[in-house]
Amino acid sequence: MTPTILQIIxxxxxxxxxxxxxxxxxxxxxxxxxxxxxxIIWIGVTVVVLIPSTVNVLSKALGLGGDPINALIYLxxxxxxxxxxxxxxxxxxxxxxxxxxxxxxxLGKREK
Numbered sequence: 276m277t278p279t280i281l282q283i284i285x286x287x288x289x290x291x292x293x294x295x296x297x298x299x300x301x302x303x304x305x306x307x308x309x310x311x312x313x314x315i316i317w318i319g320v321t322v323v324v325l326i327p328s329t330v331n332v333l334s335k336a337l338g339l340g341g342d343p344i345n346a347l348i349y350l351x352x353x354x355x356x357x358x359x360x361x362x363x364x365x366x367x368x369x370x371x372x373x374x375x376x377x378x379x380x381x382l383g384k385r386e387k
Contacts, residue, residue: 278325285324289317316354323347 278286293314322329323344332342333350 281286284322286321289321293317 296305296310296313296317299305300307305313330343330347334340334346336344337349339346340350
């Protein structure tokens with residue numbers, strides 16, 4: 276089977292994305308959990324691109340009838356909500372840390 280232009284483009288992008296994940300892991304910008312999560316995502320994309328029939332198996336395993344693309348859409352939406360949740364949690368932590376830093380600096384200036 277000869278790969279299509281779209282498959283080649285997606286595979287090149289996946290290789291680029293995986294290289295970014297590995298570089299961030301090496302630079303300690305990612306923990307091993309984040310690196311594992313993104314590696315699994317990109318390997319999953321590769322499998323779906325190279326073996327499109329896996330979408331049918333996935334659709335049947337999830338109990339979704341009809342068009343198998345629905346399974347990919349549902350899983351993509353769930354993944355996006357999960358990522359939005361993670362971003363929200365990190366943003367709240369940053370806000371909390373910033374508030375504590377401002378309070379500490381403010382109290383330090385008042386004591387002088």
